[in-house]
Amino acid sequence: MSDGSRRENEDLNRSLLEYENMEKQLEVLLIQKHQLQLQSNETKHALDELKKATGEVYRSVGSVMLHTTKDAAEADLKERQEIIQVKLNAINKQEEKLRSTVMDTQKKLQEKMKEYGKGGGK
Numbered sequence: 103m104s105d106g107s108r109r110e111n112e113d114l115n116r117s118l119l120e121y122e123n124m125e126k127q128l129e130v131l132l133i134q135k136h137q138l139q140l141q142s143n144e145t146k147h148a149l150d151e152l153k154k155a156t157g158e159v160y161r162s163v164g165s166v167m168l169h170t171t172k173d174a175a176e177a178d179l180k181e182r183q184e185i186i187q188v189k190l191n192a193i194n195k196q197e198e199k200l201r202s203t204v205m206d207t208q209k210k211l212q213e214k215m216k217e218y219g220k221g222g223g224k
Contacts (some may be wrong), residue, residue: 114214124204135193138186145183
């Protein structure tokens with residue numbers, strides 16, 4: 103194998119590793135996004151149930167249940183929902199950028215693999 107072919111092979115391998123790493127990052131990001139969406143749904147459900155509540159209201163703090171007012175519990179849940187939404191927005195932006203980068207890298211890899219196949223790197 104000539105020096106040029108070896109360099110092309112190393113470059114292709116490096117590009118493939120980068121692509122695989124980006125795919126893994128995207129997968130982790132999607133898992134985080136899913137977890138946040140579940141938290142958001144849970145918080146919305148808690149807010150809906152709180153609106154129906156007529157008696158005393160308690161909230162969970164660790165493994166302890168504490169008495170609270172309906173207004174305080176609602177404010178806490180709304181704040182939690184806002185924080186989750188900010189995180190979701192940030193993850194959506196990251197996902198968009200990463201997907202774009204993955205697509206670009208995939209195209210470049212396909213071109214490199216075609217050139218590698220033509221150039222005698224077989």
